[in-house]
Amino acid sequence: MGDDDIPRQQPNSHNCYVCGLKNAYGLQLVFFDNGEDQVWCDYAIPAHYEGYPGVAHGGVVAAILDEICGRATMVADLNHFMMTAKMEVKYRCPVPLNVKMRAVGRVTQRRGRLAIARGELWITEGVLAAEATLTLADLPEKLRGQGSLDDLGWRVYD
Numbered sequence: 001m002g003d004d005d006i007p008r009q010q011p012n013s014h015n016c017y018v019c020g021l022k023n024a025y026g027l028q029l030v031f032f033d034n035g036e037d038q039v040w041c042d043y044a045i046p047a048h049y050e051g052y053p054g055v056a057h058g059g060v061v062a063a064i065l066d067e068i069c070g071r072a073t074m075v076a077d078l079n080h081f082m083m084t085a086k087m088e089v090k091y092r093c094p095v096p097l098n099v100k101m102r103a104v105g106r107v108t109q110r111r112g113r114l115a116i117a118r119g120e121l122w123i124t125e126g127v128l129a130a131e132a133t134l135t136l137a138d139l140p141e142k143l144r145g146q147g148s149l150d151d152l153g154w155r156v157y158d
Contacts, residue, residue, distance in 0.1 A: 007032040010039070010071060011078055014153030018067040021157060027064070029103075031071050039071040039105045047097050056095040061121060065089060065132035068105035069117035073136055075107075079149060082115060082136040089132045093123075100124055113138040 010031040014022040019029055027049075033039045043064070051057035066084055073082045095101075102122045109116040114137055121130045149155075 008035055009156050010074065011154045011156050018063055020153075022153065027060070029064070029067065031068070033071070033075045035075065037072075037075065037106055039068055039075060041068065041103050042100055043103065044098050044100045045095065050097055052094070054094075054097060056097055058089075058091060058095075061091065061095050061130050062087070062089050062132070064103050064121060065105075065119040065130060066134065068103040068119040069132065069134040070105075070136060072105035072107045072117045072119075073115045079154070081139040083139055083143075084134055085114070085137045086135040087132055088134075089130060091130045092128050095121065095129045096123065101129065108133075 010033055012019045012021050012030060014020050015026075017023060017026045019031065020026045021028055027043065029041045029043055031039055031041045045056040045060060049057050049060040051059075066087060070082055070084065074080055101124060103119065104122065105117055105119045107115050107117045114135060117134050117136060119132045119134065120128060123129050
């Protein structure tokens with residue numbers, strides 16, 4: 001894993017739908033990485049994100065996969081933000097509610113200002129529930145200048 005095999009917690013923000021800890025309507029996920037090439041988070045999707053009865057809404061699943069891939073691009077620099085340019089999601093089975101699952105992300109390719117990442121959502125029994133491949137691009141310069149990391153609340157919280 002690197003760094004004496006101790007997972008490193010990644011920063012959260014205030015308002016992001018996926019990681020914003022002050023967003024009462026968001027998922028409030030907390031992410032960890034191995035300092036080298038992998039990001040993960042454990043999460044049970046609550047019933048209020050239901051799509052079909054008993055099943056998580058596909059948009060929530062896609063949001064988790066989108067974030068885990070974006071987080072994978074940040075392992076080397078936690079302040080280097082990228083945004084999704086293209087995303088392909090494959091739903092392998094219905095994603096259950098209130099079941100702790102693990103999302104995992106890895107960068108598979110980097111080229112200039114672009115990266116390709118793969119995200120997976122695993123049900124605890126080892127069943128792949130959903131997977132995604134994303135093409136991500138560096139955040140445009142005009143967006144990078146809109147507020148500081150402190151304004152975003154971008155830091156590791158206890």
